[in-house]
Amino acid sequence: MLRWLAGRLSVPEVVATAETDHGAFMITRALPGDPLFTRIDAGKPVEGLFLEALRLVQAVPVAECPFDAGVFPRLTELDYLLAQGLAAEDIDLSPWPGLTGPEDLRAHLHATRPAEDSGEDPVFSHGDLGDSNILIDSRETLHFIDLGRGGRADRWLDIAFLCRNLREEVSAEAEQAFLRQLGRPDAPDRRRFFEQLDELF
Template identity: 55%
Template sequence: MQTIKRFIGDAALRRDEIGESPCTVHSFRRGKELYFLKTSPAIYTGTTYSVLREATVLQWLSGKVKVPEVVLTARDEQQEYMITRAVPGAPLAEYLKDEQRTLALFQEALRQMQSISIADCPFDSSAAMRLRELEFLISQDLIDEDYDFGAWPGLTTPQDLLARLHASMPQEELVFSHGDLGDSNIFVTDNDELHFIDLGRGGKADRWLDIAFAHRNLREDVSAELAAQLLTTDAPAKREFFEQLDELF
């Protein structure tokens, strides 16, 4: 922790209010450079909310796709800490009015993620692992309280959802998955170069996980018609499974 404090020095920390995870993010400057301090409570160690897990994912991805540089990590009894250097560009969320550009950028993001070889990937983000994680979060009363089961008749409680997920767990076609591929986690430069952030859930997972998130993003924030253009084939049951899996995170 002392190394983190020394690096930040007397720089002013500015809280980032974007995001719904239990992690806390602050930005700060050293000279002309912008950095981010991300922390996660110790109870999340061993889950995909762990910033130390994210740091190892980012380090493994370095040179494969464009991700933030990990500057420092630390932990104490209360929290885990990670400092990263800011990526260039702006979030894809700022470009949604240009629908065809948005679609092309999501397609490219999916292509880049799924082109990463998983031959030596040490990160398990499979459905079975994520369900074990969800069981832990439910048992510790750490789930997102703002859940909405309205789209899925017959679900009332988190336990109902967990049972349905276990009953509908798909046969997986593993690829590298970002794990939370949305328009706030894809940064775009002026020449459409992509940089990816928030990779705590990154790892080996079914190829439809990232597709489901991108499809939902386009469907909810642009239009169902544009979302449909993302799909060359479809697996509605898998898309529903991964949307349901995400509801309590």
């Protein structure tokens, strides 16, 4: 993923990789800057920086992207993780009172999966876009880390993560301000789906 993104997005440069009987390893060069949560901790506004991060990520051309991060592969991965007892255990279903546990959530996700033929072309998705994985340097340039779940996906996946980040770490007002500046009608059902899907990963 990082090698494919080189020249398309500011991500860490891969220096070396290796694989042994004990695991796989990767060394990358460090990126400049601090995580965006340092701005939040300092009480500085970040909605504009979140919008710029989203713009940069979704500007990556996906026509030749070899990575599929769409709904179907994510649900297939979730089915496997639950079957193997590898899904997240510390889940919080309190935002969705009607759901009672991991299996109930999985069934709900399969039943409510967004139609992938809705007419909106997929975009490149970071897969875990938030204040820990966006760095900002002294020139206000943004850089990105932790792209293991990146690839072609619904544009609302990254939007959902950024909205949740703003709502939980800044305020509901900041989330709404971000949504108003997107330049497109909101899709709350899609945002909710992707938040629920992430709960088990």
